[in-house]
């Protein structure tokens with residue numbers, strides 16, 4: 001296949017963290033513009049990938065062309081039509097996340113959004129990329145979701161994409177990785193794991209991933225076929241980390257080394273369940289956000305923020321189904337599921353920002369709030385993941401009471417929107433089609449207001465018993481804190497809480513507590529947050545010594561015993577829900 005735009009990506013010396021890129025535009029325009037995206041779809045933050053691009057040069061034949069920068073991520077090249085335009089540049093790659101690019105002598109990883117310039121006027125035409133093995137890395141292999149056209153046994157060679165958007169929706173992993181294969185829904189899947197220790201039980205992760213994929217395909221298509229013809233999981237194992245980014249037929253994941261299943265052990269650690277939940281989450285996005293997607297994402301504007309009010313649907317509902325599918329796949333016991341659900345409910349309830357923003361507003365502001373978290377985040381916004389998942393739970397339970405369920409609504413939406421762009425009105429229409437009544441009031445209240453969700457009523461009706469247990473002391477004090485080098489560091493002071501009343505501020509170093517009064521007063525040096533209950537016992541007030549900007553202050557703390565955590569348990573079979 002002839003490509004309108006061709007890229008060659010290699011590295012003369014991976015130790016420099018520099019990818020060397022050559023790009024050919026077969027039929028350039030006069031004054032050809034090229035640009036690099038400022039964000040990567042799926043991660044809603046402007047990241048300015050062009051800041052890592054350098055040594056851009058351009059030629060037609062032997063003629064060097066002049067290049068002018070138009071703005072932070074766009075250049076115009078003085079090209080002439082009728083002759084191929086060849087660009088060369090380097091990209092500095094030292095970002096260990098799933099969102100950008102990384103290269104050293106041990107491993108390479110990149111997204112097209114970091115490495116592949118977009119040629120203006122060519123976006124919808126075929127693109128090809130040839131990946132070239134660095135000379136010093138003879139044992140490296142290649143993995144990607146793109147279609148291989150001409151590659152060797154290790155995957156080095158030429159890959160094709162129907163257009164630029166497909167090209168940048170398929171990250172590449174380079175390195176001496178482990179990989180395994182399985183079939184789910186009649187479709188080949190590949191699991192690629194980089195950085196695991198010798199204790200890693202690869203077969204178990206492969207089997208469990210297959211069960212998750214099978215459960216997801218069953219939910220969407222019964223015994224029919226999924227929308228992708230092949231799928232690749234790229235899992236990077238690190239000392240301590242967590243994250244994932246969804247793509248149309250692949251995903252890039254990061255997990256902690258201790259969270260992998262171990263040879264000779266059948267136990268499922270909390271960390272392993274969280275990893276399986278991440279795998280389930282990103283795989284579910286194959287349907288929900290990569291195909292069925294916000295109308296605003298019908299065609300991404302890669303030069304600026306793309307706002308949508310619907311991330312509560314695309315991230316929240318995906319978060320609801322990720323753990324639910326683990327139960328369906330037999331990987332999570334119903335009680336363990338309820339324990340994880342209780343944690344989510346507690347987290348949302350203890351976020352003062354839930355009274356400031358609706359999940360629709362939180363979705364719209366994701367670019368400047370959720371993705372740019374600071375000490376004020378818990379007071380200013382609510383997670384559209386967590387509250388969105390609880391909204392999905394409420395809908396599922398309410399639908400079940402009327403003879404339908406949320407999975408049926410998702411399948412209905414898939415058909416209604418032809419696996420493409422979707423609006424909130426489509427969700428309302430599908431809910432009405434499933435039940436014969438309007439759900440406008442529920443969606444208005446749950447998604448567009450700051451009213452609390454009717455969780456207790458709906459869970460009890462489903463057969464779930466609700467208990468409460470006393471919240472941790474930090475929560476009752478109204479602060480979020482962590483252990484610092486010499487004291488407890490205050491990270492956030494929660495709106496309306498005891499710490500705010502006392503005058504504490506984010507950044508304060510909490511050094512000591514004084515408990516009791518008069519002759520009975522005791523003053524303790526506070527070094528760890530976990531020591532607080534030790535010193536405070538059943539007291540409901542104390543004096544706190546804090547360090548702020550080299551000055552020491554005593555502050556009077558007085559807190560309620562009221563704050564509580566949720567705990568859930570099941571009476572019977574939960575009426576077919578779990």
Ligand SMILES: [Zn+2]
Pocket residue numbers: 281285314315318
């Ligand atoms: Zn997600």
